Amino acid sequence: MKIAVAIAFILILGSLGSALFFLMRDKGRSNNTVRALAVRVALSITLFLLILLAYKLGYIQPKGIRMG
DSSP, X not given: OHHHHHHHHHXXXXXXXXXXXXXXXXXXXSSHHHHHHXXXXXXHXXXXXXXXXXXXXXXXXXXXXXXX
């Protein structure tokens, strides 16, 4: 599960980086920036749902904060 979350974060950051690249290169004249940001939002929602499903199925457990 940790590997899946790490890969998802890398994909989300990659999509955000490509959106920045298209924004600088196209100066907002094309839909590439919007498409890259839409992919980022879709990946973020998918990651959230994956974590929620993993919790419901018992693959991950909350640990809480341990003091001392």
